[in-house]
Amino acid sequence: MSIHLQLSEIKKCYRSVKALNSVSLEMEGGKIIVLLGVNGAGKSTLVRILSGLENPDSGTIIFNNQNTDAKTLRYISTLVFQKTIMFTMNVYDNLAFGLKIRRIPKEEIARRIPEALQAVRLSGFEKRRAKKLSGGEQQRIALARAFLLDSHILLLDEPTANLDPNSATIIEKAIIGKKSSQRIIVMATHNLNQARRMADEIVHIHDGKIVEVAKPEDFFLNPKNEITRKFINGELDF
Amino acid sequence: MADIIVGAFQQALNLIASGDPEVYATIYRTIYVSGLGTLISCLWSIPLAVALGLYNFRGKWIIKGIFNALIGIPTVALGLLLFLLWSRQGEFGFLNLMYTLNGMAIGQAILVTPIIVSFTANALGNADAQLRDLAKTLGASGLRTNVTLVRETFWSMILSITSAFNRGFGELGIATIIGGSLAGETRVLTTSIALDLNRGFFDIAMAYGVILMAIVIVLALTVSLIERVKDERGEIRKFILWKGLFGG
Numbered sequence: 326m327s328i329h330l331q332l333s334e335i336k337k338c339y340r341s342v343k344a345l346n347s348v349s350l351e352m353e354g355g356k357i358i359v360l361l362g363v364n365g366a367g368k369s370t371l372v373r374i375l376s377g378l379e380n381p382d383s384g385t386i387i388f389n390n391q392n393t394d395a396k397t398l399r400y401i402s403t404l405v406f407q408k409t410i411m412f413t414m415n416v417y418d419n420l421a422f423g424l425k426i427r428r429i430p431k432e433e434i435a436r437r438i439p440e441a442l443q444a445v446r447l448s449g450f451e452k453r454r455a456k457k458l459s460g461g462e463q464q465r466i467a468l469a470r471a472f473l474l475d476s477h478i479l480l481l482d483e484p485t486a487n488l489d490p491n492s493a494t495i496i497e498k499a500i501i502g503k504k505s506s507q508r509i510i511v512m513a514t515h516n517l518n519q520a521r522r523m524a525d526e527i528v529h530i531h532d533g534k535i536v537e538v539a540k541p542e543d544f545f546l547n548p549k550n551e552i553t554r555k556f557i558n559g560e561l562d563f
Numbered sequence: 564m565a566d567i568i569v570g571a572f573q574q575a576l577n578l579i580a581s582g583d584p585e586v587y588a589t590i591y592r593t594i595y596v597s598g599l600g601t602l603i604s605c606l607w608s609i610p611l612a613v614a615l616g617l618y619n620f621r622g623k624w625i626i627k628g629i630f631n632a633l634i635g636i637p638t639v640a641l642g643l644l645l646f647l648l649w650s651r652q653g654e655f656g657f658l659n660l661m662y663t664l665n666g667m668a669i670g671q672a673i674l675v676t677p678i679i680v681s682f683t684a685n686a687l688g689n690a691d692a693q694l695r696d697l698a699k700t701l702g703a704s705g706l707r708t709n710v711t712l713v714r715e716t717f718w719s720m721i722l723s724i725t726s727a728f729n730r731g732f733g734e735l736g737i738a739t740i741i742g743g744s745l746a747g748e749t750r751v752l753t754t755s756i757a758l759d760l761n762r763g764f765f766d767i768a769m770a771y772g773v774i775l776m777a778i779v780i781v782l783a784l785t786v787s788l789i790e791r792v793k794d795e796r797g798e799i800r801k802f803i804l805w806k807g808l809f810g811g
Contacts, residue, residue: 376700404700410693413715423701474701 327354327506328389328477330375335384337370337533344370345381346533352526354477355506359524360513363561367533368513369407372482375511376404388477402478403471407486409463411455416442416466419455423474441469445499461492468496472503479503481512485519497523517557521545529553531561571769575777578770585747590774593751596664596738597731600671601679601724608679608727609720615680616687617709627684633677638736645670646740662743667751670737675727682723686716718790725786729779 330352337345345367352358360368373379375386377398386393388401403423412419417438424434442448445465450458455466464484471479481500485493500510501523514520520527520541527544529537529552537544537553548554555561578586615627647653649660660666690712698708713720735753742749744758752775759768 378696378699399699400702402700404696406693406697408693410691410697412694412697412711422698422703426702426704426707470701 328509329353330478330509331385331387333385333387335371335374335381335386337367337374337379337381343533345374348384348530348533348535350528350535350538352509352511354509355504356525357500357504357510357512357523358526358528359520360511360528360530361515361517361520361556362513362530363515363556366530368515368530369482370533371530372404372480372511372513374398375478376402376480378404398478401476402480403474403476404480404482405464405467405471405484407483409460409467411458411463411466414455415451416447416453416455416458417451419466420470420473423470427474437473441473444472444502445469446495461488464488465492465496465499468499472499477508479508479510481510483514483516484512485514485516493519517545529556531556567765567769570766571773574766574770575773578767579774588747589750589752589755589771590778592664592749593732593753593775594778596667596742596751597671597728599665599668600731601675601728603668603672604675604679604727605724608676609683611676612680612683612720612723613687613709613713615684616690617712627681630677630680630684634681636674636677638674638734639740640736641674642670642736642740645673645737649741661741662745662749664742664749667738667742667749670741671731671734674734674737675731678727678730679723682726683716683720686719686723687712690716718793721786721790725782728782732779733775 332348332350335345335348336343348367348371360371362368370379374381374395375398377395377400380395386398388397393401412422414422420438420441421434424437429437438451439448442450445468447462447465447469450462450466455463458466468481468484479500484500485496488496497519500512503510512523524541524544527537527539527541528535529544529550531552537548537550539549544553545557548557552561615623615630646661648655649658649666650656651661658666660669694715695708695712698711703711733753735757738744738749738751738754739757742751742754744750744754750758752771756768756771756775759765759771
């Protein structure tokens with residue numbers, strides 16, 4: 326049985342700006358849900374709330390039929406940021422950071438890290454200084470770091486923005502390879518082609534509201550919402 | 564002018580080469596006072612800086628502002644204040660800190676506190692907000708997140724401590740008023756310079772100045788070198804502190 330996440334009437338304001346306005350959404354394991362929208366639409370805010378980094382002003386988040394707070398979300402989810410952040414450590418220690426916190430035995434960590442590096446095609450990078458790697462390599466390390474935690478909710482905030490096509494392809498393949506009934510993958514992007522390639526379900530967010538939820542073929546060929554149609558055709562003013 | 568500077572360098576080398584015990588004792592006393600003063604200051608400055616840098620509370624900006632303002636406190640003014648408190652008739656006269664190296668070290672510890680607090684608190688406060696988010700999303704508790712941020716700003720902290728040492732090393736007010744520049748007891752490099760200048764031994768004063776500058780520069784270069792090696796080799800820091808302090 327796959328896992329299930331339900332958002333109900335999520336609202337979030339930053340002073341007078343409504344970042345999210347009554348967002349309701351259901352997600353289940355085994356799928357890649359792509360949050361699509363222009364810059365400032367509210368994608369990143371939703372991702373930050375799902376990661377437990379921020380609390381919604383109102384609304385509920387239910388994971389597997391249980392009401393969930395930010396602390397629990399931090400435990401069951403992992404977020405890969407758009408801007409890659411590395412600790413001032415070597416690659417191995419960067420990857421081991423979350424595992425050590427979860428008190429995984431050293432031997433187990435030593436076994437898992439080469440596997441994670443292999444998944445992002447960076448085998449043998451363990452001793453390299455993480456901050457000295459290229460942007461694409463750092464993002465792949467960030468992805469491997471997230472994979473290692475084996476979280477129920479994998480959140481990706483524009484993970485391939487500003488990366489070369491080769492790195493982007495490797496990252497996309499690695500993400501698709503992580504699909505499982507026990508994992509919900511949520512990826513925020515404004516890249517239509519990427520959404521088409523990767524999504525099992527596309528959620529179009531505009532102005533803090535969900536305007537359309539559809540499978541990729543329906544989303545691109547038969548959009549029901551006028552805003553979505555304009556967005557796809559590049560006619561949306563924002 | 565160039566002759567004077569070259570002469571000062573020669574004189575400095577002669578002083579060092581002469582093996583004069585008083586020269587070495589003066590250098591040792593200067594390093595002892597500033598080193599001990601900086602270490603003592605770290606005991607309260609680092610925790611204070613961590614609190615100011617990582618936690619938010621009402622009135623924080625006022626405290627930070629006060630520390631920022633005190634960075635430039637005149638050493639003579641602080642020396643005079645401490646003299647009033649520590650002299651025999653003062654409130655803390657019973658501590659017998661006047662005209663002692665330890666008294667000078669405590670005075671310097673107070674002097675350099677704003678430097679360590681302000682520089683370290685600013686470094687921690689400016690640590691990338693995403694670094695904090697990253698630690699949290701990887702499951703770090705509040706304490707672990709803060710320890711991670713402290714660790715990430717380790718070299719900024721070292722830099723602030725080095726700056727504090729240098730400030731103490733080159734100060735004259737406290738050394739003169741609290742130490743009294745007693746020959747063979749509390750005379751340090753800065754008071755030696757002032758004394759020899761007053762006595763008309765300009766070349767010796769300059770030579771002491773060269774030694775003072777050389778020590779400060781060598782220290783700064785050493786710190787930079789260690790940081791550079793750490794950047795390239797990556798593992799130096801582990802040898803120094805963190806295994807012991809944070810088990811990481």
